[in-house]
Amino acid sequence: MLRFLLAFSGFMLTTLVSAQYCGTPQQPLLDRVDELKQNLTSNDRSAQKYIPVTFHLVANAGGTGRVQEEDVLKQIANLNGQYGDQQAVFYIDHFNYFDNDAVYNTPASPAAITQMRLRRDNNALNLFITNQAESGNETPGVVLAYYEPNEDWVVSRRDQISSVSSTVAHEFGHFFSLPHPFSGWDCHPYTETEYTNPVNVNFTIACSNGSGSALIELQDGSNCNIAGDHICDTPPDYNLGLLYQSDCAANTKIKDKNNQLITPITNNYMSYYTDCGSYVFTTNQKTLINASFFSAQRAYIRTNVVPNTTPVTGPVTYISPINGEFTPGPSSIVLDWEDTPGANKYMILFAQNNSFTINPHKYFSTSSQLTIDIDLPAGATIYWKVWPYNESQTGAMYSATQTFKVGTGVGVNEIKEINAYTISPNPVSIHQESILTITSIKAFDAEMKISNSSGQIMSTQSLSIPSGTSQQTISTVDFVPGIYFVMLHSANGTLVERLMVSE
Numbered sequence: 001m002l003r004f005l006l007a008f009s010g011f012m013l014t015t016l017v018s019a020q021y022c023g024t025p026q027q028p029l030l031d032r033v034d035e036l037k038q039n040l041t042s043n044d045r046s047a048q049k050y051i052p053v054t055f056h057l058v059a060n061a062g063g064t065g066r067v068q069e070e071d072v073l074k075q076i077a078n079l080n081g082q083y084g085d086q087q088a089v090f091y092i093d094h095f096n097y098f099d100n101d102a103v104y105n106t107p108a109s110p111a112a113i114t115q116m117r118l119r120r121d122n123n124a125l126n127l128f129i130t131n132q133a134e135s136g137n138e139t140p141g142v143v144l145a146y147y148e149p150n151e152d153w154v155v156s157r158r159d160q161i162s163s164v165s166s167t168v169a170h171e172f173g174h175f176f177s178l179p180h181p182f183s184g185w186d187c188h189p190y191t192e193t194e195y196t197n198p199v200n201v202n203f204t205i206a207c208s209n210g211s212g213s214a215l216i217e218l219q220d221g222s223n224c225n226i227a228g229d230h231i232c233d234t235p236p237d238y239n240l241g242l243l244y245q246s247d248c249a250a251n252t253k254i255k256d257k258n259n260q261l262i263t264p265i266t267n268n269y270m271s272y273y274t275d276c277g278s279y280v281f282t283t284n285q286k287t288l289i290n291a292s293f294f295s296a297q298r299a300y301i302r303t304n305v306v307p308n309t310t311p312v313t314g315p316v317t318y319i320s321p322i323n324g325e326f327t328p329g330p331s332s333i334v335l336d337w338e339d340t341p342g343a344n345k346y347m348i349l350f351a352q353n354n355s356f357t358i359n360p361h362k363y364f365s366t367s368s369q370l371t372i373d374i375d376l377p378a379g380a381t382i383y384w385k386v387w388p389y390n391e392s393q394t395g396a397m398y399s400a401t402q403t404f405k406v407g408t409g410v411g412v413n414e415i416k417e418i419n420a421y422t423i424s425p426n427p428v429s430i431h432q433e434s435i436l437t438i439t440s441i442k443a444f445d446a447e448m449k450i451s452n453s454s455g456q457i458m459s460t461q462s463l464s465i466p467s468g469t470s471q472q473t474i475s476t477v478d479f480v481p482g483i484y485f486v487m488l489h490s491a492n493g494t495l496v497e498r499l500m501v502s503e
């Protein structure tokens, strides 16, 4: 499932062996593992961990190319599934939007780091979502994501943010101290030419800058505390995933220095194997993640905030405007829906077509109502949908699409049965009643709604309109002076008329 390698499938071996694909340097993590292992007895792996994440949604200087919030919400649900057996809940601290070319394309450059330091959240795990993710750690190839130990943040390309990718789960594993199981082999994966079979040397070949040579782990576990990832329940991995990435079968030929066949785990989140089934962390890796969370170094993310973890499944029950009904006018249109159980946040998308590509607008609301703060084109049909979520439960997706038509702000009559209508008196005094008189060629059922000028529904009444001329009383006793809209919705359309209420 790790996608680090796909971009390289056509490359020659000589290119492969000098590249890193997750750009995370390993030595700082090995040091952390050694430190955490000193003190493991005081930690309880089953302890509840709430992990605030600030998502930095980075665009280029022109403000385009940013990851979609939809993908971020899917990614959070994905991540919480992947860490779901560790009493770990990742939750949204906040979304931070900014536009910067350096961060977007070269997040490891000094110019970018300056900008990122200014924007980092000092009480959350910081995930910068960018266009490119070169870490600068001996990476002649394309790096898709990395953890930066000095700055303590994670950078990921936006194309890694999804409902299925394991990239963020892997990088957050690094954040919580886990090295690669093949640590030490990053620059030079095993090849028979360089290492022979069985392996005949004690140390791996260093990277071209001289770093990265490490003791080679033995299958019998005798040096597991000081070789590889220094974690004893991850067996030796000579970075076979890098060279045999499409082969998830057990290794049947590569032997360690003791002439013992090595048995790397092909479905570990921290490995480089691709698409090898359901990914896991080992028991010791989980223990270290827990210990890392409760370490002094991680005190800054232990905020004592308990996020909302109530499941949010939807679907959203829409109230208005729905089923193609007219709004009173083009301004201050109010979208309204029922509170969705568990949700305290909503993402609302509307546009002028069903695939949401023509003039799309995205809004966020903390209540089950939204007043649109722009005018919409009168007469247009608008499609809208809502994604309910809370800070940790984000996977409900959009509910079904609803539609409405944008009114003109003056009288509209779509109902063919109605020959004529008047509202009188209009203006009406605050102490009076106004009368809606309708002449209809046949009887029909309708719903009368009265809204104020910001689209808020003041009253709703079911009516049976008879054939001929009939009158309906419009009570305005509770209204404050201003402009109101009387709306009659029937199966055949909508009638909208303005009503002025004066002192």
Ligand SMILES: [Zn+2]
Residues within 6 Å of the ligand: 022, 023, 024, 170, 171, 174, 180
């Ligand atoms: Zn990595």
